[in-house]
Amino acid sequence: MIQTKGITKSFGALQVLKGIDLSINKSEVVAIVGPSGAGKTTLLQIIGTLDSPDSGSLMINQTETSRLNDKDLAAFRNKNIGFVFQFHQLLPEFTALENVMIPALIGKEKPAVAEKRAKEMLDFMKLSDRMEHKPAELSGGEKQRVAVARALINQPAVILADEPSGSLDTKNKEELHALFFELRDQMKQTFVIVTHDEQLAMHTDRVIHLKDGVVIDL
DSSP states (O other): OEEEEEEEEEETTEEEEEEEEEEEOTTOEEEEEOSTTSSHHHHHHHHTTSSOOSEEEEEETTEEGGGSOHHHHHHHHHHHEEEEOTTOOOOTTSOHHHHHHHHHHHTTOOHHHHHHHHHHHHHHTTOGGGTTOOGGGSOHHHHHHHHHHHHHTTOOSEEEEESTTTTSOHHHHHHHHHHHHHHHHHHOOEEEEEOOOHHHHHHSSEEEEEETTEEEEO
8 A cells, every 4th residue: 555665865965764665555553663863754754745755666555656746746645644743733723623624624625524524533532522622722632632533534545643642641642552553443544653652563563663774674
């Protein structure tokens, strides 16, 4: 479902990725681990089409992303890729419901349809009673579940998560990790997760180890 071939990336004289070959299957929960500076976040940004490789190819859902122009790539990203960040990145002026609706509205979905789907996602996250609350009124765990609902709203092919539980306490961290596997089991959702959390990595379907810009273990 996701395939990279020969991905390289440099920033000035520093080569961060040195030829990454990966294949990730539908409904897999995959962890990318490695020391700081290994290239984990850079690789995730390239898979998410937020950055371009210097060389190599990226295929998602049988689409070669390098062949898309900027407008088509943005539309492809909106439809096929959901993002969960360490610090949720919710817009503070909008309610939980409005935050979840945003990717669907960007994708030209009808507001009534976007709202219905967002409510379904928040209900699945057990946040039905928090829909009208703004981020400042939510706990850390609730904010991150809203972020997951937002990532799911367009029924993407893959969710990319960068240290998704890094800012959470132990209880909320465990609940978030359990949620990922529930989504995999119930919705056949694919996850690619950059993490330093050994407990999360240990429970994923597969761990990809990066070191010095290369894959050292699949």
